[in-house]
Amino acid sequence: MHITAMPGDLRSASADALRRIDGHRQSGDAAACVAALHALTITADGQPDLLQELGLRYTLLGLHMEAERCYAQAAALRPRDPGCLYNHATALTAMGELTAAETLLDRTIELAPDDDAAWYNRSTLRRQRAGDNHVAALERQLARLTNDHPARIGLCYALAKEREDLGLHAGSFAALREGADARKSRLRYRVEDDLDTLRLIQRNFDENFFARKHDGYEDTRPLFVVGLPRSGTTLVDRILGSHADVSSRGESSDLAQAVVRLAGPARDKAELVRRSATMDFRALGRAYCATLPAGPAQRVIDKTPGNFLYLALVTAALPQARIVHLRRHPMDACYAMYKTLFRMAYPFSYDLDDLGRYWLGYDALMTHWRRVLPADRFLEVDYEALVADQEGSSRRLIAHAGLPWDDACLYFEQNPEPTLTASAAQVRLPIYSSSVGLWRRYEHELKPLRQHFDQAGVPIDEDWKPAA
Template sequence: MNQNPPIAGAPRPRLAEGFAALRENRLDTAAALRDQWLATHRDDAEVRFYAAEVGAFTGELEDALAHIEAAIALAPGQWPLVLKKARLLLALRRRDDFRAAADEAARLAGNDPQALWEIGRAHTGNDDPRSARPLFERALSAGFDHPGLRLNLAATQFFAGEFDAAETTLARVLQQAPRVGEAVHLRSTLRRQTAAANHLADLEARVAEPATDPSYRASVLYALGKEREDLGDAPGAFAALAEGAALWRRTLRYDPAAELASIDALREAFDAPALARLGAGHDEPGPIFIVGLPRTGTTLLERMLDRVPGVRSAGELMDFKQALGAAVAAVQRERPGLSPIEASLAIDAAALGRDYLRGAREAAGGSPVFIDKMPVNFLYCGLIHAALPKARILHLRREPMDACHAVFKTLFAQAYFFSYDQGELAAYYDRYRRLMAHWQAVAPGAILDVRYEDLVSDTEAQARRVLDFCGLPWDDAVLRPEDNARPSTTASAAQVRQPVHAASVGRWRSVAEGLAPLRARLFEAGWIDADGNGR
């Protein structure tokens, strides 16, 4: 990297010491070194890059962006610096600027395959597989035949609905690196397996291998469970899934009590008077939030609404949580003694709404009406309504046993940690339902409940009901979500390419014995009756 000379007589900073402090999470030390080195080597591009890294670690993103821009000015033409800028812009939810910076990084990278791969992965971080895919393909064309690169390419093919191409790519991944659990699992997820075409023999051989990495083995077990279920072996499928879930749970650092307490704290803190004290909110229409548990039909409804002219899905955005976090942090900087919940009670609702819309609209290509389909936004429904009173909130509800069964049999990897243990799943479900009942009570009329079972059995009536609530015109295209050509970057990417069907309704009953612990907990909590039907 090119750099300007340091101040005369100043020793060259030992940047490795600073980066080691960052790796070891010694942030006070890292920040002190940053300040020391900036005082003597402010015109050194590597010092500015280090300062940007410190800012990224400590959450001082605007400062980090200023430092990386200074580094670029000091050492122009360096794609790693421009890519770092792109990633900071994305963290700031400045997506249009992110795309411009990522394009500039790709231009500077030329045919450097490692660079193209990294820039493509930045686009996947922006939930944009269409922009990532050509970069992955260019990297492969440049001779960089790496299994990780091919796995990333297969994911973009999967999201685009190109399942045959994805299967071919995954076959090459597993030739190069046979024990890539993500590739094994994705291969089984691509399509419904049949007696004539499946991977059962391979999967059973993998399960029979002696001690293996727990994450890899869990991925194989989930794949085996999926294929057994496709072939009608419900008990065998559940046995594999239960073993895989228990194994995956042991790989996680997860405190269920802390998560449940945080949900309880939201319910206790945000009553109607507390929400009113946040202010009038930002009075701009446009966002449609789809919330609920995962695997409850949220993607189906999103794909239906995305067919309405003038409506565009922005995908599963973390934006509201991030905007709320930034607002809370700003209050805490002014009043350091406040807890996060206390600080959240003192935010400006209108400012929160404006900040959210700024980034979210860019994710939706500037569409006036857009869909934010992040299921866990159910946590913030009251705050969403306070910040954006003209937003529409659609809550997908599914029969409790079916909802929890669908969650339990899905490998989410680094999300939804509550989903791998039946007791933890039942406890989370209970808090979710209690919180949603609370939001309905404190924000009457702001949230429309949509039952999954009604959506798949009486699709047109439910679609009309949803469109009326959202103030959208009727369009017959909503009844054909399988014709939606846009990528779907969720676990449902294969299912949403099929016509609407009700085949999953009541599926939990085929493995009722295995779900006995879950059923007992949900019955005790009052969410189901003795027959397992929802209340």
């Protein structure tokens, strides 16, 4: 979305109402937040700034249909405002209305040619084809910009994606490297800080932690799908979410926010980890479940990949929750992250050395969880196995959720529920295997990444074996 701050020309009553809504969301009171949003929406006709603000908040709550209605009204009131058009296109993408979204992004780019987010998002909506792509237009736009222009980042990622679609692999990686290097240069990030946190989590949530009895909150609904981004979490979310008794909340920061809120004041990540090991787990479980959407679903999916950091807390706070971990070949997983422009998240993904080091730290933590988590609550699924045997893997997933089989899970591409992730366009298609082994197209370019795995003894070629 292009709305990042409350505009100054909102009516004071509306601004106050939005602040109260934000307060409800920050405190984890989802019901009060949604009720207040609906009440304010009724008064928003003819107010494009307010409609934009409402659309943003609906999006943050995963209520994409409501967001689309707000953004559509705002765009109708301001048909030449590229921000309004872009936000409406984002909501349409979540809804699976990809052709309409592309049309709006075409118009956004006409009005704001330096909007690199619009160029990038448009490129991701479909597989580009010879005679029907934007490669020449992207190249012309890049030629107009200075080497340090910030819009080059999104344009380079868009060009890399479209060239890869067309089989222009050398040119694709050249554009990708330029975009990633430019993005990395604008970040203040040290992968070692994240690695320290991963190691600290292992030390604080060891066998002794799991040997103790924890008084958690009894709720059968939570179902967590975790892993690295681009590892197949959205695909599994769509398969599980196609079941008649399952709903999905998509990606959410509610668990992380509840941990921060209830662990108490902490100076840094290290202190937060230590405090969270002795927090009130029942209160954490109750607070998290208060954020779940109301409805009859027996299971509610939270597919936030980064929740793999909190699996000890999930186990202690939610004794009936189920966890699914997605694994993927390390080279494919890291290349898939490297070629994705995440904007605010995953700062390790813009540098091959950072990616290799982060993957090894993540893998060490998952090896630890595999050893200490209750086996009946923790299921690992390999992306490659899911692609090779969709039905077999899907049946394992549904059985792990404790539900009877539903044939709708085999036709996840027909699932009408909205989704807004980096895979929003791909999951509207039947399962495909073209991404398996894609990294081999770039073996030379990815040598710095592979060296980390070779030095750590991670088998990459025919000896690499996913989890059983």
